Amino acid sequence: MASQTIQKVALAGASGLLGTPMLHALLNAGFDVTVLTRHSSTATFPSTVSNVVRVDYENLNELRQALKGQDALISTLTTFSISTQEKLIDAAIAAGVKRFLPSEFGSDCSIKEVREMPMYKDKSEIDTYLRSRCEEQGVEMTWTAVYCSCFLDWGIDNNFYLNLKDKTCTLYDGGDFPTATSPTDWVGEAVVGVLKHADETRNREVKVSGIDISQRELLSIAQEVTGKEGWSATESTSQAAYEGAMEVFEKNRSNVWGWVMGMLVKGVFGEGCTRDFVGGKNDNGVLGLRQITREEVRGYFERAVRVGKSSKTF
Numbered sequence: 001m002a003s004q005t006i007q008k009v010a011l012a013g014a015s016g017l018l019g020t021p022m023l024h025a026l027l028n029a030g031f032d033v034t035v036l037t038r039h040s041s042t043a044t045f046p047s048t049v050s051n052v053v054r055v056d057y058e059n060l061n062e063l064r065q066a067l068k069g070q071d072a073l074i075s076t077l078t079t080f081s082i083s084t085q086e087k088l089i090d091a092a093i094a095a096g097v098k099r100f101l102p103s104e105f106g107s108d109c110s111i112k113e114v115r116e117m118p119m120y121k122d123k124s125e126i127d128t129y130l131r132s133r134c135e136e137q138g139v140e141m142t143w144t145a146v147y148c149s150c151f152l153d154w155g156i157d158n159n160f161y162l163n164l165k166d167k168t169c170t171l172y173d174g175g176d177f178p179t180a181t182s183p184t185d186w187v188g189e190a191v192v193g194v195l196k197h198a199d200e201t202r203n204r205e206v207k208v209s210g211i212d213i214s215q216r217e218l219l220s221i222a223q224e225v226t227g228k229e230g231w232s233a234t235e236s237t238s239q240a241a242y243e244g245a246m247e248v249f250e251k252n253r254s255n256v257w258g259w260v261m262g263m264l265v266k267g268v269f270g271e272g273c274t275r276d277f278v279g280g281k282n283d284n285g286v287l288g289l290r291q292i293t294r295e296e297v298r299g300y301f302e303r304a305v306r307v308g309k310s311s312k313t314f
Contacts, residue, residue, distance in 0.1 A: 003198075003199050004071075004098050004099065004142070004198040004199060004202065005071070005198065006031075006071040006072045006098065006099060006195045006196075006198050007031060007032055007071055008031075008032045008034070008050075008069060008070050008071045008072070009026055009031045009032065009033050009034070009070065009071065009072045009073075009074060009195065010033075010034045010035075010036055010066070010067055010070040010072070010073045010074070010097075011023055011026065011033060011034070011035055011036065011073075011074050011076065012036040012057075012073065012074070012075045012076065012077055012088060013075060013076035013077040013078065013081075013103070014035040014036075014037065014043070014045060014076070015037065015041065015043035015045075016076055016077075016078055017078075017151075017154060017184060018076045018105055018151070018184050018187060018188075019076035020184075021184045021185040021187070021188045022074065022076055022184075022187070022188040022191060023035065023045070023046070023049070023188075024046075024185075024188065025185065025188025025189055025191065025192050026074075026188070026191070026192065027046060027048050027049070029192040029195075029196075031192075031195065032050050033048075033049050033050055034049070034050055034051040034052075034053060034066070034070060035049050035051070035052045035053070036053055036055050036063075036066055037052060037053070037054055037055070038054065038055065038056070038057065039054045039055070039056060041054070053066040057077075057081070057084045057087060057088070058084065058087060059087075060087050060090055060091055060094075063087060063088060063091030063092075063095075064091040064094045064095045065095075066091075067091055067092055067095035067097055068095045068096070069095075070092075070095065070097050071097070071098050071099065072097065072098060072099040072100070072101065072195060073088065073092045073097050073099070073100050073101070074101045074191060075088060075100075075101065075102050075103040076103055076105070077103045078103075081103075082103060082122040082123055082126055083122050083125070083126070085102055085103065085126045085130075086126065086129055088100075089102075089126075089129060089130050089133055090133070092141060093133060093134075093139055093141050096140070096141075097141055098140070098141060098142065098198075099141065099142050099143065099144065099195070099198060099202075100130060100134075100141055100142075100143050100144075101143070101144050101145075101146060101191065101194065102123075102126055102127065102130055102143070102145060103123070103126075104123060104127070104145045104146055104147060105146055105147075105148055105151075105187060106123075106147065106148065106149065106150065106151075106267075107120065107147065107149065107150075107264070107267035107268060107273065107274045108147045108149075108205075108207060108267075108273065108274040108276075108277060109123055109124055109127060109145070109147070110145070110147070110205045111272070111273055111274070111276075113270070113272060113273060114267050114273050114274065117242075117263045117266065117267060118246075118249055118259075118263065119259070119260050119263040119264070119267075120263075120267070127145060130143050131143065131203075134203065142202045142203050143203055144194050144201045144202070144203075144204065144205075144206055145204075145205045145206065146187075146190060146191060146194060146205075146206050146208065147205060147206070147207045147208070147274065147277070148180070148182035148187050148190060148207075148208050148209070148210070149179065149180035149181055149182060149209065149268055149274045149275075149277075150181055150182075150264065150268045151181075151182060151183065151184050151187070152181040152182060152183045152210060152211075152297065152300055153183050153184055153185075153300050153303075153304075154184065155181065156300055156301060156304045157304055157307075160261065160264065160265075161215060161218050161219075162215075162218065162219055162222055164222060164226065164301070164304055164305060165308075167226065167230045167231045167232065168231070168232055168233070168234075169215075169219050169222075169231070169232075169233045169234075170233075170234050170235070170236050171215055171216060171219070171233055171234070171235045171236075172215065172235075172236055172237060172238045172241065172265055172269040173237055173238050173269055173270075173271070174235070175214060175215040175216040175219070175235070176214050176216055177214055177275065178212040178213055178214050178217075178275075178278045178279070179212065179213070179214070179215070179268060179269060179274070179275040179278060180207075180208075180209035180210075180211075180212055180274060180275065180277060180278050180282070181209070181210060181211060181213060182208060182209060182210035182211075183210055183292065183296075183300060186210040186292055187208075187210075189289060189290075190206075190208045190287060190289055193208075193286075193287030193288055193289055194206055194287060196287075197286060197287055197288075200286055201283075201286070201287075206283045206286075206287070207277040207281070207282040207283055208282055208283055208284055208287065208289060209277065209278060209282050209284060209291075210291065210292045211291055211292045211293075211294075211296075211297060212278040212279060213294075213297065215269070218297070219231075219233065221294065221297055221298050221301055222301050224298065225298060225301045225302055225305055226305065238265050238266045238268075238269040238270040238271075238273075239266065239270065241261075241262040241265035241266060242262055242263060242265065242266035242270070243262075244262050245258075245259040245260070245261070245262025245263045245265075245266075246259070246262075246263075248262070249263075
């Protein structure tokens with residue numbers, strides 16, 4: 001297969017939690033970026049964006065027209081819009097797009113135990129659909145699935161790692177082992193690395209980690225920022241969190257926040273899950289990525305203290 005060069009990039013979901021820093025990373029790296037946004041959206045974008053195209057994500061022809069001439073399509077659509085990517089995949093193939101990056105950017109869904117959790121169901125189905133379509137005769141589009149574990153800044157803001165306001169922390173499975181975590185702006189840098197290494201990242205999962213750090217170390221940094229006084233820590237297991245989440249899921253699926261977090265705990269901290277691509281078992285070196293420092297981690301905690309509220313965005 002011929003070498004792929006990517007310059008023109010379409011981005012879906014550019015005003016969201018990950019889409020916003022992703023857009024800035026792409027622009028800073030010199031890519032020619034077209035933003036896809038819903039007709040109803042009131043979001044505004046930097047003047048350096050080449051084109052803003054309003055689309056109906058259910059309209060295949062509209063999407064195909066919007067994607068003509070694009071080398072790559074990156075989806076950062078939110079968890080609750082994951083299933084709409086089928087139309088994006090079909091439109092990208094019809095438009096001749098070379099590379100599709102689906103809205104993965106989280107736990108390692110290449111692992112069977114993660115893949116089978118209810119919260120990852122839609123992502124797993126899209127992953128299967130994308131791979132099968134790219135394997136069809138005559139289809140030249142390729143794919144890359146980027147797994148970066150939990151977003152560090154989101155995890156701090158939404159009390160995933162610990163609760164800054166209440167000064168409480170639940171340490172899972174002891175809390176002493178390092179696990180991957182990646183700030184959203186750093187994930188943008190990782191995607192730039194994928195596009196600049198298109199041949200090396202063709203048709204495969206790419207696992208990246210902003211920093212490998214234990215939950216107990218994150219607690220220590222939080223205490224440096226807020227002071228140790230008043231903090232309390234308890235211990236539990238990722239399996240117990242998952243079982244509690246499944247109980248909520250089976251009784252009341254509409255209580256999404258009630259079951260998503262427990263499944264995320266298992267997906268991130270559970271043995272045999274996403275935590276296994278720490279310690280150099282990732283593609284940071286392939287992409288030429290820097291690791292964030294402990295001081296940068298501290299900076300995210302300091303920012304969260306200044307902001308002083310949880311966004312609960314998923």
